[in-house]
Amino acid sequence: MERAVVVTPRNYDTDNAVTVDAIAQLGVSRARGVAVVRPDVSDATLHLLHDQGIRGIRFTLYTPEHAPTSFDMVEPLAARIKAMGWHVQLHWTADQIVAHEDLLRRLPVEVVFDHLGRLPVSRGLTHPAASTIERLLGEGRAWMKLSAPYLDSGRGGQSAYEDVDAVARHWIQIAPYRVVWGSDWPHTSVQNPPNTAVFVAKLCSWVDDQACLDRILVSNPTRLYWDCQA
Numbered sequence: 001m002e003r004a005v006v007v008t009p010r011n012y013d014t015d016n017a018v019t020v021d022a023i024a025q026l027g028v029s030r031a032r033g034v035a036v037v038r039p040d041v042s043d044a045t046l047h048l049l050h051d052q053g054i055r056g057i058r059f060t061l062y063t064p065e066h067a068p069t070s071f072d073m074v075e076p077l078a079a080r081i082k083a084m085g086w087h088v089q090l091h092w093t094a095d096q097i098v099a100h101e102d103l104l105r106r107l108p109v110e111v112v113f114d115h116l117g118r119l120p121v122s123r124g125l126t127h128p129a130a131s132t133i134e135r136l137l138g139e140g141r142a143w144m145k146l147s148a149p150y151l152d153s154g155r156g157g158q159s160a161y162e163d164v165d166a167v168a169r170h171w172i173q174i175a176p177y178r179v180v181w182g183s184d185w186p187h188t189s190v191q192n193p194p195n196t197a198v199f200v201a202k203l204c205s206w207v208d209d210q211a212c213l214d215r216i217l218v219s220n221p222t223r224l225y226w227d228c229q230a
Contacts, residue, residue, distance in 0.1 A: 034058050041077075110141060121163045
């Protein structure tokens, strides 16, 4: 891996110092980041974060009562980051995605859906969120991140999260140029973190050929994180 993207986890609230430090250690030419901010963030701070390698902001709202941000912050912050070419990354439940489709359509920036869209395995691609995400992907408004299959899988361990395979392959098939991958390391939400190598192998099992793998790991993230407007 020659490049990396570091995302501020919810554990740090809006303190992005660790993310910025990681980017600096890796080198801003080799690393990018996604920060967490609230509307009281100054323009000067946003521009400083940009210079430090940040290219998006994250809203982790799947449990709103524990979140450092809220749904009403998404639109005003999206408007402020537009000029820098940033995106918003959303860790929302499938039901939240459906309920806020109108909000997502109003945003002036692109959206990255975290963790396969958080579709519950009991419904998978039949959940209405799948159609919402498909529409936004098809319109060039969104990206899908293939990450953390363990969050919704009921079949870990030796089964290697096979119950999410159909969902992952679906996103790759319908939006091959708008899919990226994430290791989700260091897996802050679980007590016994899985081996990241398992997720690399999982990704390789989802793709049909080397060209597809190269898009997901190289050319697509280059467009999303490196080719965005300065």
